[in-house]
Amino acid sequence: MKTEYSWGDISTLILYVLSFFLLWEWLRPVEQITETANVHFFIIFAGLSLLLYYFEINWIISGGIKFFFIFIVLQSLYFDVPFIGEGEWFGEFTSLIGESVVLTVQQNWGGVSDLFRSLLFFILLWLTAYLMHYWLAVRKQMFLFYLFTVIYITILDTFSPYDGSMAIVRVILFGFLLLGLLGLQRMADHERIALSMGQVQRWLIPLALLIAFSSAAAYAAPKAEPIWPDPVPFITSFNEGAGQGPGGVNRLGYGVDDSELGGSFIGDDTEVFEATVQGEQYWRIETKDTYTGRGWEQSREADSLTPFTLNEPIPLTLSEINEESETQTVSIEVSLSYNHVVYPYVPDQLIQGDAEEFRYNPVSDKITSYRNDELVELDEYEWEFREPRYSLQALRNTTGLGDSGIDMSQYLQLPENLPERIRDLTLEITEPEDNWYDKAKAVEDYFSRNDFVYEQEDVPVPEGDEDYVDQFLFETQRGYCDNYSTSMVVMLRSIDIPARWVKGYTGGEVIDNLGDGRSVYEVTNNNAHSWVEVFFPEIGWVPFEPTVSFSNNVSLSYDLDIESGETETPETPEPAETPDPAAPTPLEEETGLTGQVGADGSNGTGGWTAFKTFVSENRLTLILIMLITAGAGYVLYRTRNRWMPYILIHYYRSRKGSDVYPKAYSSLLRQLGRYGLRRKETQTLRSYAKEVDHFFGTHEMSRLTDQYERILYRSESADDKWSNMRELWEDLIKKTTG
Amino acid sequence: MYHQKLEQVLENIERVMIGKRTVAELSIVSLLAQGHVLLEDVPGVGKTMMVRALAKSVGAKFTRIQFTPDLLPSDVIGVSIYNPKEMSFEFRPGPIMGNIVLADEINRTSPKTQSSLLESMEEGSVTVDGFTHKLSKPFFVMATQNPIEYEGTYPLPEAQLDRFLLKMQMGYPDAKEEMEVLNRLQYAPPIDELQPAITLEELQHLQHEVRQVMVDEKIKEYIVDLAGKTRDHANVYLGVSPRGSIALMKAAQAYALLHGRDYVLPDDIQFLVPYVFSHRMILKSEARYEGIEPEEVIERILARTRVPVQRMAK
Structure with missing residues (x-):
């Protein structure tokens, strides 16, 4: 099935790469806030797992590869002897794991060996990678994971020495790109369309531009100071008095x-x-x-x-x-x-x-x-x-x-x-x-x-x-x-x-x-x-x-x-x-x-x-002015179908030329839409005009539409149409102010 | 104005066929567009009466072929007979040599005979013993199929179905209409009183006129959009061919002319799409098992396709 790589496959690959970056963001702080060392092995493992899922490799083979990887890494981390040759380490390996399993059953968490912990962490990563694969390939929904990533980063940034200020930018970039692409795939799936290169590009380029622009704007924009005090120094200052903070920063x-x-x-x-x-x-x-x-x-x-x-x-x-x-x-x-x-x-x-x-x-x-x-x-x-x-x-x-x-x-x-x-x-x-x-x-x-x-x-x-x-x-x-x-x-x-x-x-x-x-x-x-x-x-x-x-x-x-x-x-x-x-x-x-x-x-x-x-x-005055402006704007917006027609009538009354009638007709359509008589995009003008006329009890819309249809579908010149139809148009658009 | 005369034809048919305006309109559309109609219906709903009324209204020669399993191609197109008096073979034209032909129960005859009819429909001529005989003009076939009888029938292959411009159903009249039918037929069938409303020459002229009806680029795009969507649709195994798109455009032109317009509207397309497309698509077997009809698929496609209402940017 995968002999010919279509653009759909490439966008899927991009999805997997992006989700790998998101998963990476979970692993980055681990080294800093826990005693875990050699995090790169875990990162490689996460990437490997996702890659294997992407290629849809038979579960027996991929499981074997992953176990082998875990085995090699654990051996090289915890035993100082070469992998092949001396065989004693293997006995120790199995006995360590056996011991740890017993300790786990006894709920003696402290005694569990580091090797076993690493093993468990690998398995946790494995499960996470599977979950991501499931979200990507089956559910085609990733928002929950993305949301939790953001929450994870923000909490760590606030309550631990981990500095998430760049991590959050990366997460926003990768995450939105991921969600956008996934949304495209979901739609394509829904409509049962095979994605072409053009479609992917048409989606991807505006998406990337949008994300790049908004991220750049957000990054460059001045940021308001937090209203609440930073919780960590706030809490600690109650205990030890302010002064030296951790990590050389005062x-x-x-x-x-x-x-x-x-x-x-x-x-x-x-x-x-x-x-x-x-x-x-x-x-x-x-x-x-x-x-x-x-x-x-x-x-x-x-x-x-x-x-x-x-x-x-x-x-x-x-x-x-x-x-x-x-x-x-x-x-x-x-x-x-x-x-x-x-x-x-x-x-x-x-x-x-x-x-x-x-x-x-x-x-x-x-x-x-x-x-x-x-x-x-x-x-x-x-x-x-x-x-x-x-x-x-x-x-x-x-x-x-x-x-x-x-x-x-x-x-x-x-x-x-x-x-x-x-x-x-x-x-x-x-x-x-x-x-x-x-x-x-x-x-x-x-x-x-x-x-x-x-x-x-x-x-x-x-x-x-x-x-x-x-x-x-x-x-x-x-x-x-x-x-x-x-x-x-x-x-x-x-x-x-x-x-x-x-x-x-x-x-x-x-x-x-x-x-x-x-x-x-x-x-x-x-x-x-x-x-x-x-x-x-x-x-x-x-x-x-x-x-x-x-x-x-x-x-x-x-x-x-x-x-x-x-x-x-x-x-x-x-x-x-x-x-x-x-x-x-x-x-x-x-x-x-x-x-x-x-x-x-x-x-x-x-x-x-x-x-x-x-x-x-002048904070209060300014807020008041803003509130009043906003309120007035809102009222004007809500009542726009009352006053808009008069502006439109005034605007079009004095205008002449071949494109006035089509424009006026389009304005009328929009105004009718605001009035509550919205045309469905799949509805023809004629059947819509009948609906409108039925509503108002006239034939005005049908007559206006007939002329518009002639311009549209018969390529008739619109030159003299406006002068003939203006009164009719004004009559109808005034009706929408009621 | 020819438009009034077409109205007259419609009125004639309506006098005979109560409550069947749509079928009458579609028949005229097909006649104007030089296409043929496939009528799928049970016996006794007035198919013959309909065609006869149409033939009489346009002053055309009406013939009828009742298809049976033992009908031969020569029974349809005619045969050369030796004339001993003149010492030569003489062509005796078959029933296909009429202007308006009712091909009744076309699926009951052998494929050989079916194809002889369909080929002559396509080519507008028949060839017997090396001599080509032109069919009369105008030439219009209304073939009927009985949908409930499958025993001993030869369903038309998909490729052949494509040769019919429209496929439609007559349907039963409602109770009120049926009462009216009984009333009118009590003394004498009204068909006997029908007078031709248009001459064959005028009809031919109109057939020529149909080609001149304006089809805007946006309308063509709309047609192509719709046809394309039948090919992409999840329930469709085989979508509408470009021949289907052409048929839709021609039918729309005729329909516009029938309504006195010299330009096609999206409304025309929307009205005609089910009749033009439904017999040109093959649904997937899963969809058929689920009881989905081609008409439903078309309806869904229409409900998802934007009508072009803006002038194109120049």
Whole structure:
């Protein structure tokens, strides 16, 4: 029967090849997520089985071939002796299998030998291949298998380290091609037609084009961020706290260990806490002072933690607080529990919190909560704080530590082998400035002026003796907050300005506006952040924000008039009425942490971000407009047979020419179809016209049809037909509006 | 206008044959298209009356051959007889030498005699003793077959069936029609009163005219589509030959002319397909055992074939 290969056979072969690819997708992850090795043997076996089924080889022969294959593979995998020659292995082989069968019967799964497991896996594959053959050759339906393949890939991608992002593309490509071809075969079967080459091509080419086009479009199209948090980090972050994820990739979030910086980040929408506060704040957790060349460590353990209680000023002074600063409160509701508390700039005292005692670490500035001398995790707490206002004059007056006698050596520490070019670069940047503040500003602005790129993926870990900052500054010039903040600290220290590295969260996203001017901010793991504090002897620690996508509009506001009374304005005009230090723009969460590269407005993406803000601000209005448009469109669509005839009448009334009548007649046919009098494709016009006339109780359609038939089947000229038939046509088409 | 005259012929036949307009129309179609008709029906439903009425209406010579198992070809086509007076052989024409011939119960005679009739139908002439004698014009055969008698019959082979343009059935009249038949025949058969409505010359002219009826490319495609589908159909062992397609086109032209049109409509095709195609297809034996008739197959094909209603892209 198979002496002459028709196109039907070739399309069947394509079907088998495609289904082999689908089956392969099932085997691909096996190596990665289980301990199975040598998966290629199983893949070859799957291909072999399908091939044998395709050639419809007698089951005895094909069964023999498959058993022989399994036998050879098992022998070579589990016995180190040649297949022919020494015969002892065979006895062991059979006894292993026998043992395993007994163990299986006893339900002692753990004791079953690997050899037996492999054998069972081969048999499972055999059955699967048979099932696929059955679906392909007999049922000619594959959708169920295809659906399960997709589900399998998506589940593995979500819950295991297996990355299915390419697998899903392959599955879509192969799967749709398979389903389309199978559909053709099924139809051909149904109609009992032997497929010709032309038919297969006529089907296959548009199918392939369609799939290629839609896949390419889907691949290239921007994809919406997931609304739900990725379930795996979401679940695990509850258990172990966020931080290091498996496999060298970091999960975004607050982590304790910063000794090895670098590497990619995966976003994580898990909510950490909600803060109810007036205006956006940076949330501080701790600082680190010792840069190792690879990351941050603490110079020493604190000798003792300083205890304090609620309603007692905290033993932490970040900067001199101006007395005129209003006291504000912030209440924090924790969703992801830690035993440290976060605090805004600059905290006064804790006024609420279910802990007996808080302890302040003077080295790291970390505040932890205790009950009965045990660390506890707070569900909610409340701070009183005052936003600092820095005098620009005082800042600019600082050119050195002077005679304050403060020991800043720990904040000037640098690794001994720090590449010299970092200092050279810093000197070059800060050369025109004469005071600490302007020097710090110059460094802060350096990154955005020089096209550094914000990037969470593909950020390298320094290798060998490479310095983390050096690599970032001179090689990659791309990275996330850690790169920028660390670099700025190191650069400032290299010119003897004391600086330190601060960890915490950015302000978060407003999820609710309370009436009294306060808003509820949702802070997620995506908001985890690091920035810089610089020490000014007369003022204290002042935060700086070097990270590019965060620096664009950062509105540090400096009140100049408080002490000196001078009216000098900052060089870069900044919105002075905004009293938030280090307040990030509302855009920063959207642009920075979701990985929008270079969204710092300097390279033409400003329009896009503006559009995004516009959309997010007017979301309700836009949705309403869309709903109304959609609703109106739907109503118009549903009632189209009411208004369409008038448009058609108007359209055709003034038209002349030989092709008007046929076109008008076709429009009439379509309109009648919409009206509910649809012509079957196998029905002649005349019998259809009779039906229509019977329905309306006239002869109009028959008369119109007679003229149309003359054009169609008698090749009569249509020139004068339209003028003669127009009234009749208008009469009839108006009847369909009722 | 000849069209009215054809109407007149139809009316004549209807006066004699009550409720048999379709059969009358098909007979005229066949006459106009210079084809022949195979009537498959039980005796006594008026086959002879029908043909006689048709013959009388067109003023044609009517002959009848009753086929029996012992009928010889010479009984059909005629024989040469020695004329002692003139000392020569003289051709005595057989009954086939009429204009309208009723070949009754054609399946009861031997294949030899059958083929003598069918050959002369095809060629329009008979050859006796080396002399070719032209048949009269117009020449129209209406052959009948009795479908219930199989004992001692010689069913026509498929190739021979192909020579009939149409195959149709008369069927019984319904009760009302039968009453009407009785009423009309009570005193005198109405056939005696029939007057010719059209002359033989006019008829021949119309036969020529039929060829001029316009068949659009789309209609031809429709015909080819239908014929092709009979060849691909799952229940059909042997589909309709190109000769069947030609027959359908000719019949459609005649049918259009009969209805006063000089162009063919898809409606004509749809009406005629069962009569033209059903005896030209052989069903698979499985289908026959399942009781499927060729007419059913044709109906299904019609219900699956698109009617061409759009102008072709130029």
